[in-house]
Amino acid sequence: MSTKTTASAPCCSLLWVRLLPFLRWWPRVTRETLKADLIAGLTNAVVVLPQGVAFALIAGLPPEYGLYTAIVTPIVAGLFGSSWHLISGPTTAISIVVFSTVSGFAEPGTPQYVQMALTLTLLAGAYQLAFGLARLGTLVNFVSHSVVVGFTAGAAILIATSQLKHVLGVPVPRGETFLHTWWVLLRQLPDTNLYVLAIAMVTLAIALLIRRWRPRLPGMLIAMVFGTLLGIGLNGPDHGVQLVGELPAHLPPLSLPDLSWATVRDLAPKALAVALLGLIEAVSIGRAIATRSQQRIDGNQEFIGQGLSNVVGSFFSAYAGSGSFTRSGLNYTAGAQTPLSAVFAALALALILLLVAPLTAYLPIAAMGGIILLVAWNLIDFHHLRSIIRTSRREATVMAVTFLATLFLDLEFAIYAGVMLSLVLYLRRTSRPAIVSLAPDPKHPARQMVNISRTQAKECPQLKIARIDGSLFFGAVDHVATTLQGICESPPKQNNLLLVANGINFIDTAGAETLAAEAKRLRELGGALYISGAKAAVREVLVRGGQIETIGVKKMFSSKADAIRAIVPKLDAGRCATCAQRIFQECPAAAATTANG
Template sequence: MNLKNIIPILSWLPNYKKKWFKGDVVAGITVGVMLVPQGIAYAMIAGLPPIYGLYAALIPPLVYTIFGTSRNISVGPVAMDSIIVASGVAALATVGTSQFITLAILLGFIVGFIQLLFGLFRIGFLVNFISKPVISGFTSGAALIIALSQIKYILGVQVGSVQGIGELLMALFREIKNTNVFNLLVGIIAIVILVLFKKYLKKVPAPLVVVFLGIILVKILGLHTYGVSVVGNIPQGLPEFTVPSFDYNTIIELLPLALTLAVIGFTEAFSIGKSLEKREDNSKISANKEFTALGLSNMIGAFFLSFVATSSFSRSAVNNNAGANTQLATIFATIVVAFTLLFLTPVFYFLPKAVIAAIIIVAVIGLFDYKTPVLLWKYDKKDAVILFVTFLITITFGIKEGILTGVVLSIVMVIYNSTKPHMATLGHIPGTNMYRNVDRFEDLEIDEEVLIIRFDSQLNFTNSSYFEDTIIEKVRQKGVKLKLVIINADSLNNVDSSGVHVIKDILLFLKNKNIELYFTGLIGPVRDALFKSELMSEIKFENCFLSVQAAVNAFENKKNSKEIGGENFKYVKQTNS
C-alpha cells in the first residue's frame, strides 16, 4: 500500500522548497483575514451562532490540508451550503435552539460520511448528473434567496422562518415600516465600501475593512443604543472535542438533505479545483480523493462543533492570486482563525449584523449567473429550459427541491436525446472524396442508386427502433432505383444486443428489396460486437470499408462488371484477349 496515494501531504511536504514559503505565508494570512468575517457571516446564514462559523473555518481546512489534492482550494463555510443547512434543518428544529445546533453538527458528520463512502468506492462520476445548466440555475436561485434573506438585517427588522421567495418578499414588505434608519445607513455604507473596494482596490481585504469600521462606529457613537443590531458575545477559545448526538431516526430524516449537500459540496470543490488546475501544470486534482478529503474534513470537523464545509471560490481565487504554492497556506490561514478564537472574539461584540449582511449580499451577488441563460437560449434551448425551471423551483420551493428537479430534468433530457440521436443523409462534394450532410451543404452530388447515412451515436436499446424506422423511411423515399445503402459508422462507438438485432432486421428488409448494405468506418469495439454476435457473417467482411468513397468505388466497380458481362464477364474478357 502506497501511503502517498492515501495521504497526499506525504507527496508534497517532503519536497517542499524554501522559495515557496513566502507565497504560502502571504496567501495564508490573506485568506485567514477573509475567513474570520465570512465564517461569522455564513454561520448566521445557517441559523447558527457566529462562533460555529469560526469552528468550521478551523478544523475542516486543517484536515483537508492532509488529504486534499488541490493546492489552491480554500475549505471552510460557504454561503450556498449554509442556506441549505438553514432551510433543511429548520424543518426539524427551531432556528437558534440547541436542538437546531445539534442537528446542524450531526448533518455535517453525515455529509462527510457520505462523501467518504463516495470516495472510497470511487463513485465520483455521480456528480456528472448535475449538469452546467442545473448548477447555474440553482446557484443563481440560491444567490437570490441568500441576498434577500439578509435584507432583514439591513433594515433592522424581525422576519420569522419563511418558505420560498414569495413569502420572504411579503414578510419583508410587511416589516418595512419598522425599518431602523441607523441600521439601514450602516448596511448601505458597508455595501458601497465593499463594491468600491471590489472594483478599485481588489488587493485590500474589503470585508475586514468594513468589519472594523462597523465595530469602531458602533462603539464610539453608541449606535447599538439607537437600535443597531450587533453580534454580541462570541465565546472565546478553541472548540472542544464533542461526540455528535447520533440518533437513528434523526439520521434517517437528515439523510436526503445530507446527500444533497454531499454532492453539491463536492461539485463546488471539484469544479473550483479544476478551474484553478488549468492554470497550473503541477496541480492535478483527483475526483475520488477529493470526495475522501472533504468527507474526512466534515466528519472530523463535526467532532469539533463544525457544520458543513466545502471549497469557496472567492477564497480559493484569493489564495491562488496571493501566491499560494502548497496547502501550507491553509495552515497559516487556520492560524489566523485560531488566534482570533483565542484572543479576538471580544472585539466582535459590537460588530453590526448589517455589516455582516452587506458582506454576504455583495459576495453572493457575484454568484448570480445571467450570462449562461442568455447564451443557452441562443444555441441550446433545451438546456436553457432546464436552467430556468431549476431556478424557478429553487426560488419558489427551496434549493434542495431545485437541484432535484434539475437533475431529474437533465436525466430525462439525456434519455430523450439518446432515443433520437442525430442522423444525416450524405452527398458527395464534387471533385473530392468527401461526403457531407445534404441538409447543411448545397450543390452536393446525390446518386439515385445509393443512400448514404451517417449515425452520430452509439446504437443501443434506447435508439435502435428510431435507427431502424429512419433507415426504412429513407429507403422508401429513395424509391425503386435504390441499389445500395451505406451506413457511415465513423461516429458509432458501441452496439448492444438490441442494436445487433435491429441491424439483422435491416439486412433482411434490404435483402427482400434486392438492396445491398455496406458499412464504413467501423471501429474496433463495434467490429468486436459484430463478430461475437456472428452478425459479421451476414454483413460479410468484404462489405465493410474504411471510407465512404471506398465503398462507393467498390459499388461502381461491381456495377460496371455486371453491366459489361455479368455471368459471362470472365469468358468475354478471355475472348477479347
C-alpha cells in the same frame, strides 16, 4: 529474498500514498514554497474572518461556528484531497441548504439546531467518503454546470431575502415562503429602522468602494470595522440596533452529533443533497483552478478529502463545508504552491480568533446584513448566465428549472430536480445520434463526401449513403432504426444503404441486432446493407454476436472509397445506363459496360 523485498517496496509505497495522499506533493515543499504558502495562508485568514461569521448566520448557527468550520475543514480537505490550491470551508450555497434543512426541525441558533446541523454534516461527509472509496468521482462530470449556476443564483436571492429583515430592522416570521416573505417586507417598509438601514448601507457602500478602488485590501473586514464604529457613534443599541455579541475566544471545541435513529432517519435523505452540492462545488472549483496551474485533479481523492473533512469536522463543532471559489482563487493568485497554504490559513485564523473575538461584541447585525447582501450579489454568475442563455436552449432550461425550484421549492429538491433534468437531457441526446445523408461533392477533385442538407450535391438513385455520429446502444436503437428506414424510403426510394460507421465509437448487442435487422429488411427489398469504416471494437462486437454473418463479411469495408468501388458494379445496370446523375467516378465505367453489353 532480496528480489521479493524489492518487488514489494513499490506496492507498499503506493499503499501509503493512497492512505496519506499528501505524500504525493510533500517532496515539492521547500523553503521558497513554505514562504509563498505562509503569505497566501495569512491573506486567506483575513478574508475568511468576516465570511465565516456571515456564512454561519446564513446557516442559522451562532457566528463562531462559521469560523470553526473555516479552521477544521481546510486542514483535513487540504491534506487528504488532490488539489494544490483548493481551500474548503463554509460556503453560501451549502449554508443556505443547511438552514433550509435543519430549520424545519429546530429553532435556528438553539443547541438542538446546532446538534442537528452537526448530524447533517456527519451524514453528508459519510456519503461523500463512500462515493470516493467506491471510485465514483467521475459521476460529478454528468452534472451540468447549468445546475450549479441556476442553484447559486436562486440561493443568492434567498440569501438576500433572508437578510433584508436585518437591513431594514423589521420583524419577519421564520419559515415562510419566498413570496410571502417579500409580501411581509413590503408591508413593513414604513416601519424601517433608519439607524439599522444606515449602518447596513454604509457598510455595504464601503465594501463596494474598497473592492472597486483597492481590491487587494480585505474590503469586507474594513467595512465591518466602519459599520461597528458607526453603530457605536450612533449609540445603536439604544435605537434598536442588535449586536452580534462576543465570540468565544477559544479553539473549536469537541462536539457530538445527534446519532439517534429518529434524527438520522429525518436527515439522511436531505444530507445526500448537501453531499452532492458540496462535491459539485469542490471538484468544479478545483478543476477550474487546475486548468491555470497545470495540475490534474483526482475526482475520487477529492471526494475522499471532502468527506473526511466533514466527518471529522462534525466532531469539532464544524458544519458542512466545501470548496470556496473566492478563497481558492485568492489562494492561487496569492502564489500558494502546496496545500500547506490551507493549513497555514486555518492556523492563522485560529490565532486571530483568540485575539479579536472579544471585539465582535460591538459588531451590529445590520453591518453583517450589508456584507451578506454583497456576498449574495457576488454569488450570481452573470457571465455564465448570459452564456448559457445564448448558447444552449437545453442548458438554459435546466438552469431555469433549477433556479425556480430553488426559489419556490425545497432546496434539496431543487438540486435533485436540476441533476435529474440534466441527466435526462444528456440521455436524450445520446439516444438520438445524428444521422447524416452524404453524397460526393462534384466540385471536389476527389469527390469528397459532404452533407447533402448543407450543399447542392445530388444522391445516387439506387444507393443511399448515411453516417451515424454517436454510439449505437440500446437507448438509441429505436431512433436509428426508424431514421434509417425513413431516409431509405423517402424519394428517391433506395434499397441499398452504405452506412459510414467511422463515428460509431461504441455498440452493444442491441445495436448490433439493429444493424442485422436492417440488413435483412433491405435484402428482402432486393437491396443490401454495406458498412464502411467500422472501428475494431465495433467489428469485434458484430463478430462475437454473429451479426456479421447476417450482414455479410464481404459487405464490410475499411473505407468509403473501397465500398463504392465494390458496390457500384452491383447496382441495377439498366438504371445506371439511363441515369443522369453519374455522381460516382465509377458511374461512367458502369454505364459503358452496360452499353457494350
